[in-house]
Amino acid sequence: MARVKLTVNGSEVSREVEDRTLLVQFLRDHLGLTGTHVGCDTSQCGACVVHLDGHAAKSCTILAVQAAGASVTTIEGLADGDRLHPVQAAFREHHGLQCGFCTPGMIMTAVDMINRHAGRLDEKTVRHELEGNICRCTGYQNIVKSVLAAADEMRPGLSLSGLQAAE
Amino acid sequence: MYPTTYHRPSSLAEASRLFAEAGDAAYISGGHTLLPAMKTRLAAPENLIDLRHVPELRGIEVTSENVSIGAGTTHHAVSQSGAIRQAIPTLAAMAGTIGDAAVRTLGTIGGSVANNDPAADYPAAVLALSGTIITDRRTIPADAFFRGLYETALEEGEIVTRLSFRLPEAAGYAKFRNPASRYPMAGVFIARHRGGEVRVAVTGAGNDGVFRVPEMEAALARDFSAGALKGITVSPAAMLSDIHGTAAYRANLVGVMARRAMENLGSAVAID
Structure with missing residues (x-):
């Protein structure tokens, strides 16, 4: 298990997760941010794309512990309240x-x-x-x-x- | 994925020590080959040593003779580097054709070279550009580094720290992509070096990984033009054969991609 701290959509989050937890699992299962999807699990389909320190990345192909310390933006973090991006x-x-x-x-x-x-x-x-x-x-x-x-x-x-x- | 234990060293020495102490360990950098393999349980290292935070693997240096790239440099960074674009435009352009934009955010040059996937782009560039693989232990010339499918000269625990490329007078790269996986079914990197030496390296097609084509090199050394390649073929006996293409098909592709590389010097073309 590892304590993973990172910034998600501007807020600092911290969870105790297994080292093998993928970032997409961390977002969906541990933070409840289910807007990020898993389509293929083989790094090809792009349904899981988030921004990692400002750049598009496939969250099914990076461990949550690898992303520790980084800033992640998901689809939930784009809109400004009711105002869509x-x-x-x-x-x-x-x-x-x-x-x-x-x-x-x-x-x-x-x-x-x-x-x-x-x-x-x-x-x-x-x-x-x-x-x-x-x-x-x-x-x-x-x-x-x-x-x-x-x-x-x-x-x-x-x-x-x-x-x-x-x- | 089977359970694994993650380690994040902050220096090269610490990474090497962790690997030696951990037992059943694997280095991970961009992770875009290793993690998919772990998810399908084709790989199951008990310990992962993350190289993304090792400062010795960073930085791009360009001199009048060489381009030296830290092994942890991402494909995105190589493709966008103004210094590399100026020194070896084909290398930067080639990096920009690897995978897709999100893959290039994380995938690294060192990981690609150390893994030596038979369909990876970088091995062809390293071989054609007469590259040098610099590790935490020694310096290995490209011709002695690649040893077949996923096999390299790297010893247990050895870490690729930098890749150094000779500045060519001219270079070109062309690949034909598998329509599904998008990996090259044949990718040909051609470089003419100072003094007239020409190197032609092929990825994606060979049944023993990346290889050079001496007949093409000799012909191009005499006449550095696409026309000089006319009539030169590679043997299907040395090609991969699978559901995506027969050995004869790939052998033909090598000739076609070599010609396309010569027709597109200074850039990299990915053909669908």
């Missing part, structure tokens, strides 16, 4: 989902992607960057549309941290 709003507006299972990972990947490219994205880049996120319903069309719309929305007001991450 621009990427969440764009997925709703453009219907970038059907069953919704892959959506949290898609959105976390999209936020990271938009930050890294400073909001300057085209369709080809978005499709390429979605390499690590699998959707079985939509055929990706509306997901791509949502990401591009969110990028347009975010570009003028990109946060300083977003611009730094892009460098």
Whole structure:
């Protein structure tokens, strides 16, 4: 067992867990943050993507103890109260989902992607960057549309941290 | 996953000591090969020694002769490094084609080289760029490092600390991806070095891991152009054969990817 302390969505958390606990299990089973999904368990589908110290990472492929001391953002940490994050709003507006299972990972990947490219994205880049996120319903069309719309929305007001991450 | 005990050393010496004392231990860095293997119980080390917090494995240094990259450097960091992009653009571009963006956040160059997966990209780069593997014990030239599928010259407990690459005059990389796994079914890294030596290294295709193609190297040393590769084939007898592609198919891919690498010098292309 290990005492794991980390920052999740801005709050410090601490839990006693088995060393073999994956970060995604820690988030879902120990913190009750079930927005982060497990789709494949083989690091391929991207349903479990969270931000680890500001960068997209697959939470099924890192142990919670490895992440100790880090800052993690999950889908639950994006919205500002009732105000959706621009990427969440764009997925709703453009219907970038059907069953919704892959959506949290898609959105976390999209936020990271938009930050890294400073909001300057085209369709080809978005499709390429979605390499690590699998959707079985939509055929990706509306997901791509949502990401591009969110990028347009975010570009003028990109946060300083977003611009730094892009460098 | 079977139970395991996690250790987080903060120096190279501590990591090495923990490994020796722990028994049935494995080093973990990005963990993007080891953790999937542990989840499927193909690997079950009783102790994990985390190298992500060892300062000796960090840093990128570029001189007029070499690029030296700390083994703990992530694929993302290599792909985004301005210094590497300028010195060996093909190497940075290749790092940017590994896995996907989230995988590149954690996966490291040292882990990839130490694991020597027959379909990993880095072994081809290390071999073609006449790289040097620096460990906590010694310095190993690339030609003596890779020893077949998942086998390397590393001794029990030895830690790769840095990778050093000779600056080439020109280099190119092309790979054809498996449509499902996205690992290369054939990836060819070509580099022309100062003095005229050309090295051609192939990953993903060989049944004994990464390998060089002397016939292509000789032809390209005489005439460094895609046309010089015409008619040169590799033997299917040395290729992997599985449900994704026969040995003959992979042998053909090696020739095609070599040509594509020559047509895309200064970059890395991933073909679907």
